[in-house]
Amino acid sequence: MQSNVYFILSFRFIILVLVQVLLLNNINFLGYINPYLYILFILTFPFNGNKSLLIVLSFLLGLTIDLFGDSGGVHAAACVVIAYLRPVILKFSFGVSYEYNSIKINNVEFVQRLIYVGIMVLLHHIVLFSMEIFNTNHIILVLKSTLISGIFSIILIMSSISIFSKKSK
């Protein structure tokens, strides 16, 4: 059972990195807007899993994306931030007892799921873009990129969750 979980996690890691690097990084909608689907790995990591493991894995995930995108460590930093804040956001969106109720992302209410995904995505994007642009003169650009890219990512992540989740009814 346990090894099965690790297998699924590593499979998901590799597939998400390849999809992000080979496909989504080339979309460039309106010139510069790309969705960042790969954080789905952090979003769907088992809710009662080891938190330190998640932080380390998120760092590696971000670093791999950086490696392909020549972007220094911006994705790694953004991923570490949302991986660390994930328990707080989980508590906020699903209530205090999320850890014991064995909640899974594919069988919670739509609104709760949207809040969780939305906060995580926007947090990730704002850290990402402010580190990438790294200039206080371009705050408007940071906010604009965060918003447009964020909406794009949220739509893509929500639809991936509903397409790839097993039927729970």
Added chain:
Amino acid sequence: MQQILFFLIRNKNFLLSLFLFLISFALTIQSHSFHKNKFINSANFFSGGIYSFKNNVNNYFNLKEENDLLLEENARLRMQLDSFDEFSTIDNTDSTFTHSKFQFETARVINNTYSKSKNILTIDKGSQMNIALDMGVISSKGLIGIIKNTSAKYATVQSILNINSQINAKLKNSNHFGSLIWNTEDPNIVQLIEIPRLAPIIVGDTIITGGKSTIFPEGVLVGTIQSSLLNKDKNSYTLNIKLFNDMTSLKHVYIINNKDTEEIKKLEKESDDAE
């Protein structure tokens, strides 16, 4: 002692993420400065391999356009060769002119970005083929960028669409010099700054590289003037330059190796030290 241990255990997640965040922050800072981003770049065996696999697949979709482009360039070079032949029959005694100090190496672009503020290309030739830092990269249509990092088989190129790039260029007609920079707004428009007010600016005029540096030979095509703006101090112009290259679709590039670079660098260093 025990309290320190308890503190560490209680806050282990926070400390871990702080530590990892600082590492990524350091890598980011490092990548903001030219020549220092040694560890995380796409010119390594792993990502270079995946990118060249992707490129092998993608290449088949553009074969026709690529062929057209190469034919076009062949025709142009053939024309130049013809005119060169006429000259060389008149004056072929001076052998120094027949050996160009610039060597050209071809390469394929296997990864290209143009939507960020610091854009990098990856090409499939590396230090094995004598590609080294600071060599110029052009395509058949014009200027592309400068080599930033090399591995054995791959290299990354800092394109002109990068806020760190600053390349010497001039007006073809009047030889007034300026620096090429990019304001991140449009991947086909770059800016030429510090053009003196005396210079005659005509929309549509050609901009070429200046040849003041050792990286590019003089006269590599850059683009045409699209619009001009007089600066606040009324002494210089900022020009918007429309590039000849479509930076969003690059396939084959040439890397320029200046054989005299080392000699010039050494000379300049000696004069610096002497002061």
